[in-house]
Amino acid sequence: MNQSIMFQPLMLANGTKIKNRFMKPAMSEVMGDARFRPTARLIALYRAWANGGTGLLITGNVMIDAQAISEKGNVVIEDDRDLPLLQEWAKAGSVNGAQTWVQLNHPGHQAAKHVALHPVAPSAVPLEGPNAFAFNPPRALTIEEIPLEEIHEIVAKFARSAAIVKMAGFGGVQIHAAHGYLLNQFLSPLSNRRTDDYGGSLENRMRIIEEVYLAIREQVGAAFPVGLKINSSDFRAGGFSEAESIQVIHRMAHLGVDLIEISGGNYENTVIQGDNRKGAFFIDYAAKAKAGIDTPIAVTGGFRTLHGMETAVTNHETEMVGLARATALIPDLPNQVKKGAFTEINLERLSTGLPCLDRKAGAYIGLSYYEMQMVRIAGGKPVKLTKNAWRPLCFAFHTQGWSVLMPQRA
């Protein structure tokens, strides 16, 4: 029996037990079918990951509204019409003592042009950055703001989706308030220019997140885990700052969120896909965020060595270790650790051999590479390690057609 601290179970305050400290954070699998339903492939992927020994699996972002998806291949949960399929997915994700929580998301203005003609956002502020051309500007209403009823509708949709997730037998939900999607857009003064109760002060900018959490809690009850994913900062001048992020974490911990995952940046500023030289990206921030709260934290981003993971857990810098890309390359990473067969993973940067194309499409190539591996894992095939970016690009073209030429995220 491997004595690694990574195999110590984690008890949440509501009595939920997570069997070990390995967490597979959300990675959009883009495996939903044309009607936004989970496919057999997606279900097989979660069975494989659960069998691989990870204690907590967070699904790729699932949309709460079919009218507001972020990209082709999203799964949507807005009513109970697909309950039998969702039940199958939940069952596959709970084999081998694993827990699977569904990440719930609304993209706001970060929705690719070909799927969102009129995206909504806290304010009519278009996306910035080199990929901005691929996104329609968010809908500008009469007073350039979403009317309040629409905000209340979105809150209710989060809660409805969570109720169905619970009904289907999943272990929990995670509210996605990171990476530049709608709830993150509300938090950032750069994208939230509202002058009503949902904009201005931090208290106002985080109001929708509090409301989403409370509405979900009312639907699912005290014993059902509700997590939150939040950026440590937007890493943009004038954006959502580290000090503000800590305040949000403390407020949400006080309200009763069961597990807080810390990540960072957005697809305009891809700290979330940093390279592997820096070690865990957000560990110093996590230490500050944890001071004064008891809510367990999961740090995601940059963990590459077993030693680094064990040190972070031993020092109480994090309770859970989020391994996204690593779990897409080594789906049974915890089992490998148990056997003493894992010490470190190296995430190679892929290249087309054309520096200009690499610069332009680097982030997208990275995503396609991991999407390709997820398809292989689901099909029972070994992952295919390569530094050659053409293979994932061909894969993306094969699965998504011409839309692959347009960035799906900012």
Ligand SMILES: Cc1cc2nc3c(=O)[nH]c(=O)nc-3n(C[C@H](O)[C@H](O)[C@H](O)COP(=O)(O)O)c2cc1C
């Ligand atoms: C292919 C891919 C898809 C992703 N999709 C999501 C997503 O749907 N929701 C989310 O919160 N994060 C998403 N992420 C970000 C990861 O959860 C994680 O924050 C990031 O990859 C850094 O962790 P890592 O260094 O362990 O890979 C995605 C990452 C990748 C590589």
